[in-house]
Amino acid sequence: MKQGNMMVEFLLSLSNDIALIRDKDDFLRVLRERLKEVIHFNDIVINIFGDDGKSLVPYLYYSEGRRRHHPAFQRSGHSKLGNDHIFEAVMASEQPLVFNVRKLLQTKSPPPYIPLFRETGIVEFSGIRLRTATQEIGCLFLFSEQTGTFPDPVLQIIKGVSHQLSIALANILANDRIATQLKEIESYKQRLENEPQYQQKEIAHADIVGNSREMQQVFRLISRVAPADSTVLILGETGTGKELISRAIHNQSPRRDKLLVKVNCAVLAANLIESELFGHEKGAFTGAIERRIGKFELAHNGTLFLDEIGELPLELQAKLLRVLQEKEIERIGGRNPIRVDVRIIAATNRDLKKEVAAGRFRRDLFYRLDVFPIVVPPLRERKDEIPELADYFIQRFVRRAGKPAMRLGETVREEMMAYHWPGNVRELEHLIERSVLLTSGTVIEQLFMPAAITKEIFVRKSH
The missing domain is CATH 1.10.8.60 (Helicase, Ruva Protein; domain 3)
Known part of the structure; x- marks a missing residue:
C-alpha cells in the first residue's frame, strides 16, 4: 500500500513537471531526469509523423551509451507504416509493448535496425503510441542494455504518463509550426517591404522609357489614377511592361509605403491558386499541415497585382468577385471572414471582351476590374x-x-x-x-x- 501511494505521488509530481514543459529541451529533461527515477533505461527516441501522415521520423534522441555519437543509430528511427511491423504494432496498441532484440533477430524478417541494436548493446526496448484526443503524434521508445527493465509496474507508469506526454508534445510541435510560419511570413514581408524602395529607385532612373505619343498617354493615365484607390486593368501583349506599370502606380499612390504583392495567375496550378490568394487553415485539405497566409492578407493596406488575370479559372473568378465586392476573405477551411483593405491592379495579354463572349471570363468580374483600363502599346x-x-x-x-x-x-x-x-x-x-x-x-x-x-x-x- 505504501509503495502504491509512493507511485501515485510520483505520477502526480511527474504530471506537474510535464505540465510545465515549454519546449523540446524541457521535454527531454523531464524524460531523462524524472523517468530515470523509476525506469533504468539507457536511450530515448521519440518519432513523430512526417508531412505525409505515414512516415515516422525521429524528433528527439538521447543516449547515454556508445550509441550517443553513432549516426547510423540515429538514422535508424526513420520508418513508414506498412513497411515496419514494430512501429505498426506500437501504433495499433493501447498498451506499451516490450520487444526482446534476441527474439526479434530470430524472426523471419526483422527490421534492418535490429542487428544494429544488438551490435550497439541494446537488449530490449519498450514502445508506446503518443496521441491526443484529436491527433496521432507518433511514438515513444525507451531502450535498455539489460533484460527485465520493463516489468508490468513500469509499463503501467509508461502508460500512465503517455497521455500527458502526448499533450505536451502536441503543444511543442504546434508552437514550432507557428514559430516557423511566422518566421517565413516575416521573411517574406521584409523581402516585399524592400521591393517598393527598389522599384521607386528604378522608376526614378526612368525605367519606363518612351517619348512616343502612345507612351506619353500611358504616363498621363498613371499620374491620374495612382493617387486614387480605383481598380486598374492593364492591357497589353507579353513583354510590354505591364508589371512595371503596376509598380509605377503603386509607388505613386498613398499606399507606397505598404506592400505591393504580386500573384501570377498563369504559373500556379488551378488547385493552388485559391490557397495562394486566400490562404488556408491547418487540415483544410490533404497536405495542409499548417496554416498559410494568403496574398490578400499579405497585401492588407497595400496593393495586390494580379498578373495574367485572364488565366484565372472560372470557379476562382467567382470567389475573387465576391472578395472585391465584400472586401473580406475566408481562408480555406476557415470559419470567420477576414476584412482586407487591398487595392487591386490586374493585368492580362488576353482580350477579355472576347474571353467574356466565349464564356471563359465572367462578365461581372470583367466590369468590376475594368474601372480604369490602361493599354500598353506593343513595341x-x-x-x-x-x-x-x-x-x-x-x-x-x-x-x-x-x-x-x-x-x-x-x-x-x-x-x-x-x-x-x-x-x-x-x-x-x-x-x-x-x-x-x-x-x-x-x-x-x-x-x-x-x-x-x-x-x-x-x-x-x-x-
Missing part, C-alpha cells in the same frame, strides 16, 4: 523609341558587367528597326543584354539574335 507601334530603349539597356548592362561604354553600330540600328519584335520590350532587353556580354569592343556591330529572328529581318529587307 512595333512605337518603333521610334527603339534606339532610346536600346541605349538605355546598353548603359544598364554595361554597368552591371563592368565593361567600358558601348554604342550601337548603324547597321545594327537598321536591323533593329526592321524587326517586328513579337516579344516587345522584354525581348529587346534580353537581346541587348546578350549582345553586350558577347561584344568585345565598344561598338555593337552585330546583334546576337536567334537564327529565326535573323532570317525574319533578312526577309523583310529583301521585300
Whole structure:
C-alpha cells in the first residue's frame, strides 16, 4: 500500500513537471531526469509523423551509451507504416509493448535496425503510441542494455504518463509550426517591404522609357489614377511592361509605403491558386499541415497585382468577385471572414471582351476590374523609341558587367528597326543584354539574335 501511494505521488509530481514543459529541451529533461527515477533505461527516441501522415521520423534522441555519437543509430528511427511491423504494432496498441532484440533477430524478417541494436548493446526496448484526443503524434521508445527493465509496474507508469506526454508534445510541435510560419511570413514581408524602395529607385532612373505619343498617354493615365484607390486593368501583349506599370502606380499612390504583392495567375496550378490568394487553415485539405497566409492578407493596406488575370479559372473568378465586392476573405477551411483593405491592379495579354463572349471570363468580374483600363502599346507601334530603349539597356548592362561604354553600330540600328519584335520590350532587353556580354569592343556591330529572328529581318529587307 505504501509503495502504491509512493507511485501515485510520483505520477502526480511527474504530471506537474510535464505540465510545465515549454519546449523540446524541457521535454527531454523531464524524460531523462524524472523517468530515470523509476525506469533504468539507457536511450530515448521519440518519432513523430512526417508531412505525409505515414512516415515516422525521429524528433528527439538521447543516449547515454556508445550509441550517443553513432549516426547510423540515429538514422535508424526513420520508418513508414506498412513497411515496419514494430512501429505498426506500437501504433495499433493501447498498451506499451516490450520487444526482446534476441527474439526479434530470430524472426523471419526483422527490421534492418535490429542487428544494429544488438551490435550497439541494446537488449530490449519498450514502445508506446503518443496521441491526443484529436491527433496521432507518433511514438515513444525507451531502450535498455539489460533484460527485465520493463516489468508490468513500469509499463503501467509508461502508460500512465503517455497521455500527458502526448499533450505536451502536441503543444511543442504546434508552437514550432507557428514559430516557423511566422518566421517565413516575416521573411517574406521584409523581402516585399524592400521591393517598393527598389522599384521607386528604378522608376526614378526612368525605367519606363518612351517619348512616343502612345507612351506619353500611358504616363498621363498613371499620374491620374495612382493617387486614387480605383481598380486598374492593364492591357497589353507579353513583354510590354505591364508589371512595371503596376509598380509605377503603386509607388505613386498613398499606399507606397505598404506592400505591393504580386500573384501570377498563369504559373500556379488551378488547385493552388485559391490557397495562394486566400490562404488556408491547418487540415483544410490533404497536405495542409499548417496554416498559410494568403496574398490578400499579405497585401492588407497595400496593393495586390494580379498578373495574367485572364488565366484565372472560372470557379476562382467567382470567389475573387465576391472578395472585391465584400472586401473580406475566408481562408480555406476557415470559419470567420477576414476584412482586407487591398487595392487591386490586374493585368492580362488576353482580350477579355472576347474571353467574356466565349464564356471563359465572367462578365461581372470583367466590369468590376475594368474601372480604369490602361493599354500598353506593343513595341512595333512605337518603333521610334527603339534606339532610346536600346541605349538605355546598353548603359544598364554595361554597368552591371563592368565593361567600358558601348554604342550601337548603324547597321545594327537598321536591323533593329526592321524587326517586328513579337516579344516587345522584354525581348529587346534580353537581346541587348546578350549582345553586350558577347561584344568585345565598344561598338555593337552585330546583334546576337536567334537564327529565326535573323532570317525574319533578312526577309523583310529583301521585300
